[in-house]
Amino acid sequence: MEVKIKFVASGNVTSPRGFSAGATYVGIKRKAKDVLDLGILLSKAPCTATGLFTTNRIKAAPVVLSQQRLRAGKASAVVVNSGCANAFTGAQGLTDAAEMVELAAKKLRVSPEDVLAASTGVIGQHLPMKLIKAGIKKVVVSRDGGHELARAMMTTDTVPKEAAVAVKVDDIKFTIGGVTKGAGMIHPDLATLLCFLTTDAAVGIDFLKFALRKATDVSFDMISVDGDTSPSDMVIIMANGLAGNKPISHGSREADAFQQALSQLCVYLAKCVVRDGEGATKLVEVTVSGALSAAEARLAARTIISSPLVKAAFHGADPNWGRIVAAVGRSGVEIVESKIDLRIGNLCVVKAGCPLSFDKQELISTLRSDEVVINLKLNLGIGAATAWGCDLSEEYVTINSQYLT
Amino acid sequence: MEVKIKFVASGNVTSPRGFSAGATYVGIKRKAKDVLDLGILLSKAPCTATGLFTTNRIKAAPVVLSQQRLRAGKASAVVVNSGCANAFTGAQGLTDAAEMVELAAKKLRVSPEDVLAASTGVIGQHLPMKLIKAGIKKVVVSRDGGHELARAMMTTDTVPKEAAVAVKVDDIKFTIGGVTKGAGMIHPDLATLLCFLTTDAAVGIDFLKFALRKATDVSFDMISVDGDTSPSDMVIIMANGLAGNKPISHGSREADAFQQALSQLCVYLAKCVVRDGEGATKLVEVTVSGALSAAEARLAARTIISSPLVKAAFHGADPNWGRIVAAVGRSGVEIVESKIDLRIGNLCVVKAGCPLSFDKQELISTLRSDEVVINLKLNLGIGAATAWGCDLSEEYVTINSQYLT
Numbered sequence: 170m171e172v173k174i175k176f177v178a179s180g181n182v183t184s185p186r187g188f189s190a191g192a193t194y195v196g197i198k199r200k201a202k203d204v205l206d207l208g209i210l211l212s213k214a215p216c217t218a219t220g221l222f223t224t225n226r227i228k229a230a231p232v233v234l235s236q237q238r239l240r241a242g243k244a245s246a247v248v249v250n251s252g253c254a255n256a257f258t259g260a261q262g263l264t265d266a267a268e269m270v271e272l273a274a275k276k277l278r279v280s281p282e283d284v285l286a287a288s289t290g291v292i293g294q295h296l297p298m299k300l301i302k303a304g305i306k307k308v309v310v311s312r313d314g315g316h317e318l319a320r321a322m323m324t325t326d327t328v329p330k331e332a333a334v335a336v337k338v339d340d341i342k343f344t345i346g347g348v349t350k351g352a353g354m355i356h357p358d359l360a361t362l363l364c365f366l367t368t369d370a371a372v373g374i375d376f377l378k379f380a381l382r383k384a385t386d387v388s389f390d391m392i393s394v395d396g397d398t399s400p401s402d403m404v405i406i407m408a409n410g411l412a413g414n415k416p417i418s419h420g421s422r423e424a425d426a427f428q429q430a431l432s433q434l435c436v437y438l439a440k441c442v443v444r445d446g447e448g449a450t451k452l453v454e455v456t457v458s459g460a461l462s463a464a465e466a467r468l469a470a471r472t473i474i475s476s477p478l479v480k481a482a483f484h485g486a487d488p489n490w491g492r493i494v495a496a497v498g499r500s501g502v503e504i505v506e507s508k509i510d511l512r513i514g515n516l517c518v519v520k521a522g523c524p525l526s527f528d529k530q531e532l533i534s535t536l537r538s539d540e541v542v543i544n545l546k547l548n549l550g551i552g553a554a555t556a557w558g559c560d561l562s563e564e565y566v567t568i569n570s571q572y573l574t
Numbered sequence: 575m576e577v578k579i580k581f582v583a584s585g586n587v588t589s590p591r592g593f594s595a596g597a598t599y600v601g602i603k604r605k606a607k608d609v610l611d612l613g614i615l616l617s618k619a620p621c622t623a624t625g626l627f628t629t630n631r632i633k634a635a636p637v638v639l640s641q642q643r644l645r646a647g648k649a650s651a652v653v654v655n656s657g658c659a660n661a662f663t664g665a666q667g668l669t670d671a672a673e674m675v676e677l678a679a680k681k682l683r684v685s686p687e688d689v690l691a692a693s694t695g696v697i698g699q700h701l702p703m704k705l706i707k708a709g710i711k712k713v714v715v716s717r718d719g720g721h722e723l724a725r726a727m728m729t730t731d732t733v734p735k736e737a738a739v740a741v742k743v744d745d746i747k748f749t750i751g752g753v754t755k756g757a758g759m760i761h762p763d764l765a766t767l768l769c770f771l772t773t774d775a776a777v778g779i780d781f782l783k784f785a786l787r788k789a790t791d792v793s794f795d796m797i798s799v800d801g802d803t804s805p806s807d808m809v810i811i812m813a814n815g816l817a818g819n820k821p822i823s824h825g826s827r828e829a830d831a832f833q834q835a836l837s838q839l840c841v842y843l844a845k846c847v848v849r850d851g852e853g854a855t856k857l858v859e860v861t862v863s864g865a866l867s868a869a870e871a872r873l874a875a876r877t878i879i880s881s882p883l884v885k886a887a888f889h890g891a892d893p894n895w896g897r898i899v900a901a902v903g904r905s906g907v908e909i910v911e912s913k914i915d916l917r918i919g920n921l922c923v924v925k926a927g928c929p930l931s932f933d934k935q936e937l938i939s940t941l942r943s944d945e946v947v948i949n950l951k952l953n954l955g956i957g958a959a960t961a962w963g964c965d966l967s968e969e970y971v972t973i974n975s976q977y978l979t
Contacts (some may be wrong), residue, residue, distance in 0.1 A: 224904070225900060225903040225904045226902075226903045226904070226906075226907075226908075226909050226911075227899050227900055227902070227903030227904075227909070227911060228903075254896075256896065256900070257896055257899050257900075257911065257924075257927070257929065258929070259911070259912065259927050259928055259929075291894065291896060292894075292896025292897065292899065292900050293895060293896035293899065293924075293929045294896070294929070295929075353883065354883055354897075354900065356904075395882045395883060396801070396880075396881070396882060397881050397882065397883045397897070397900065397901065397904065398900075398903075398904040399900065400900050400903055475801075476801070476802050477800045477801060477802065477882065477970075477974070478758065478759055478800060478802045478974055481970070481971050481973075481974030481975045482974060482975060482977065483975075484971060484975040485974075485975025485976045485977075486975075487974075487975055487976060487977050487978050488978055489696065489697075489977050489978050490698060491659075491661065491662055491696060491697025491698030491699070492697065492759075492802070494632055494662050494697065494698065495630060495632055495661070495662075495697050495759065495802065495803075495804065495805050496802065497631075497632070498630040498631045498632030498633075498803075498805055499629070499630045499631070499632075499761075499802065499803040501631075502631075503631075504631050504632070506631075506632060506662065506664070507664065519662075519698075522662075522664050523664055524662065524663070524698045524699070524700075560975075561971055561974075561975075562971055562975075563968035563971045563972060565882075565886070565971070566886050566889060566966055566967055566968045566970070566971060567968060568886075569882070569883055569886030569887060569890075569892075569966075570886045570887060570888075570889040570890025570891075570892055570965075570966075570967075571890045571892060572887065572890075572892050572894050573892050573893055573894050
């Protein structure tokens with residue numbers, strides 16, 4: 170009996186059996202070399218499917234549509250565009266999302282009821298349906314199309330974000346693939362940006378829902394680029410069962426392996442998002458332990474990675490660690506100043522609430538790395554959590570002050 | 575019978591009778607032309623006094639000390655330094671704050687029990703007590719010293735922030751003065767940055783507490799520069815009674831006039847803080863009305879002015895108004911998308927949830943002004959609130975990525 174989980178080389182959303190994808194440029198985004206703005210993901214077999222959606226009360230039309238479709242717990246395709254979020258677009262937006270799905274369904278020869286929609290980009294603008302209608306016909310889905318789909322979802326992302334993990338549990342083998350996008354308005358709250366996950370494992374709907382929630386809890390829900398939660402956030406998982414296993418349900422070895430693999434994949438993808446956050450030059454990992462509860466540890470870790478002052482200091486490798494304790498102080502979690510330990514990289518800067526003398530140059534070098542690891546111990550209980558963020562750079566401001574102009 | 579409230583030309587914290595102030599450079603901040611870093615505010619008569627303090631659970635030593643002192647409801651002086659916050663400095667920090675107060679008390683020949691302390695600057699560093707000990711002797715307080723005090727409190731502020739209002743109610747005349755500082759780690763939460771308010775009115779302690787809370791509710795609590803609440807926040811008011819009036823208490827005409835004047839002064843000072851926010855190039859005023867409650871309106875307005883994406887768009891005069899509705903959507907307040915009206919300056923961009931077509935160039939010009947006014951109507955109830963913020967510029971990042979280096 171054995172469980173093996175490993176990342177697939179160049180793996181992506183079409184790595185699991187039976188999934189294909191493709192993309193094209195229809196003209197929503199500004200024209201540029203190799204730019205893509207419309208993609209389709211398809212499973213040749215019907216999938217058990219579920220999703221998690223933004224908690225923003227402004228919900229983009231494709232969020233509303235996909236939530237409705239997923240009530241039945243199944244799906245076989247997703248159509249996605251970038252450049253326009255189809256958010257805050259009223260009744261017209263819903264009509265447009267439904268039409269986009271109809272067009273994709275016709276093209277793919279599947280029922281529109283089995284097609285989900287996702288859009289990302291500017292809020293408050295209508296989808297250019299003429300362009301979509303003309304362009305959608307050009308999409309060719311194939312087993313190799315996962316990477317194209319990843320590119321078609323990008324907005325301010327500088328790199329596509331995708332991966333897959335292969336899982337072997339005893340004699341059952343399955344794969345989970347995923348694709349996601351960033352890079353701004355990233356502060357998922359019980360949901361996430363856009364992420365599509367695929368697997369050839371057969372998975373019962375109840376366990377699939379549970380596993381997705383658990384995986385996003387430790388991954389997408391623990392990242393922030395800028396503290397703004399998007400109206401377009403969604404993470405969708407589709408399981409087509411082509412691995413031929415007995416559907417995975419709670420409490421089995423397969424369930425444990427599936428959960429572990431899915432969580433690893435989601436953490437990997439979530440870290441891709443923050444590493445490529447708008448203007449980001451480094452990844453910051455913050456682990457808070459010794460909190461009164463896991464919820465308090467999560468809140469503290471998220472507050473630290475969201476603080477503009479902490480993020481700006483990381484950007485300049487400024488050894489201003491006082492901002493980290495100030496952020497945890499305002500997070501609302503229980504703390505006792507005299508019990509706090511703080512470590513940045515391998516350097517202990519605070520022990521039992523006392524600032525230690527340390528080599529300032531060493532701290533600056535630590536802060537200059539591509540990845541900075543912070544460990545904050547509150548020493549009050551056993552709650553622990555890890556969150557990932559990025560630095561705040563001048564470029565973030567430049568990108569976001571000229572988004573439309 | 576008449577009530578007159580007017581701002582005093584070049585008014586400041588020493589405009590009310592009996593208050594004097596002074597400042598010096600002791601060497602905590604980097605040396606520069608005309609730099610000051612230690613100041614003293616003194617009333618020649620004992621004051622009824624109260625204060626509001628940061629809700630950050632990391633409380634700077636002078637916050638702890640001043641909170642204790644104010645339990646008795648009285649004070650006659652404040653000693654303040656900039657360049658070092660004396661925050662997260664443990665027992666030594668408390669000893670240092672007490673010593674700073676002792677030194678000031680000796681110099682001023684008042685009881686140390688009547689002296690408050692405030693510090694602002696870097697967190698996690700001890701006060702350089704030798705410098706303070708040597709320097710405090712040099713402070714000369716005078717009736718003209720209010721402006722020097724304002725300068726001594728500055729950190730990344732580019733201008734001192736001070737004002738005074740003269741009030742006449744029937745035949746009673748009194749003045750309220752104030753001084754405050756920004757310019758980063760500004761997101762007051764049931765308290766504020768550093769602000770000292772003075773008045774020569776005689777005011778009963780109960781009403782003084784009530785009036786201060788009410789004034790900060792609509793002023794300092796409604797501003798944000800960067801979403802980070804400082805461990806050093808405090809607003810203190812001292813009333814020395816030299817106007818000779820009968821102490822003001824609840825329910826009188828004098829109380830109404832005092833409240834109105836104090837609130838106006840605090841709103842003025844709070845707007846000074848955001849206008850001079852780190853890297854800020856403009857003031858943004860957001861009024862949310864039609865919310866289910868005043869609390870919801872406050873939350874929505876504060877969320878909008880705190881959104882990095884909204885702020886960056888304002889910086890570049892980018893007409894990306896979708897970010898405003900996205901921010902209110904994630905704020906947690908009750909909204910119905912199809913009821914929302916949004917106006918930027920004189921331009922209506924959303925009516926009943928529908929994006930309107932408008933002159934994009936006109937919106938861009940509106941966004942280019944020094945002051946941008948946003949009106950968001952939720953059309954659900956009667957809750958309303960106004961908040962003030964600033965834009966997010968590349969310079970904010972530059973300032974905060976090089977604070978210590």
